[in-house]
Amino acid sequence: MIDVLYFAWVRERIGLPRERIETGAETVAGLVDELRAKEERYAAAFADLSSLRVALDQELADFNAPLAGVREVAFFPPMTGG
Amino acid sequence: MIDVLYFAWVRERIGLPRERIETGAETVAGLVDELRAKEERYAAAFADLSSLRVALDQELADFNAPLAGVREVAFFPPMTGG
Amino acid sequence: MRVAVQSAAFDLGAEVAAFTAGVRGAGAVVSFTGLVRDEGGKLSAMEIEHYPGMTEKAISGMVGEAIQRWSLADALVIHRHGRLAPGEAIMMVATAAAHRGDAFSAAEFLMDYLKSRAPFWKKEIGAGGADWVAAKDSDEDALKRW
């Protein structure tokens, strides 16, 4: 079980801020494929990975990063703070 | 007649902050030569022009600038504000 | 160093004064403040979402790096989230160093990193609806100089 968090328009498109997911995916990309297959709103949110960022346990990561040992995955658009 | 002002160590070396001078010099350099010839303390203050700056009527200028029409000449070391 | 992520407004003048009074031996203090622009009256509010937990960690990491890299005497970051009106301060950064070059560089570095690496997302709310602010290529490019 892994906590998956969504922020900004990813959260709005999927319709929830976080969920717990049972996944067998070995990488972030594998998890994205599973999510896309779940429902149309996930497919829409993850349509273009180049406009998304991912953090693993609150550290920025790549989509090909392994999920082993990770407790929290977050998906969000490029940051716009400051 | 022209007002001549001295600041910082130029003022200290010459021993006064300002004086009125009757000069026939056509340029700042000519005025400096006249001052140097006046007294040893002036010669000491103007020994090295590369360590001095000059302003004519409160605008930075060169030592070869003409004095015609100038009412106020100021000599001082490079600025160290900020 | 102090990092604060909060929804409450902060007192810019008091923060700058306290930060400056608290640095010992520094000759230069730089502060940056980001304000909500009104975009010529088109913007009625700004909403800022963040990632609690990660935000503080990410900013603390940036500040720690800046302190080391520019030998800062101190550094401060305050960043708000939630709903803000035009004219309100979104965030501030302050840096203190012996010399001005280091204080300026560190403040610009922190701003560039906060813009693109701290998990905040801005939404502009106007008469025509609400829009997430898109990240700018120029903000991503700004990171390359460091």
Add this chain to the structure above:
Amino acid sequence: MRVAVQSAAFDLGAEVAAFTAGVRGAGAVVSFTGLVRDEGGKLSAMEIEHYPGMTEKAISGMVGEAIQRWSLADALVIHRHGRLAPGEAIMMVATAAAHRGDAFSAAEFLMDYLKSRAPFWKKEIGAGGADWVAAKDSDEDALKRW
């Protein structure tokens, strides 16, 4: 814009707060404050001489140039003269612009010009006597980037 040359201390926090509150539509405010360093306890006071009349004119010229060049919403310079103790604020600059790059550049430009082109001279007073601060080549070189 406001330029003040004064011997009195200024209230840094109040100045930054008032400057920021007064800018309309700007998204970025940068402030710089120069403090008297204590040089590890070796400095007991700093004395700043200036050229009344020329100082205000020279600074106003610099500020006017900065406002034009970076489309500033506003700019402020306060510079003290007379005797200052370690830790006291010597001067401050504040700039406001739509975007952060302009506000930072204008503040750095003003600092570089104030250092080398505004008629102020600093004297450091310590246990061993009093010495005029020598201009640094690096300060003169800093002007070349503008």
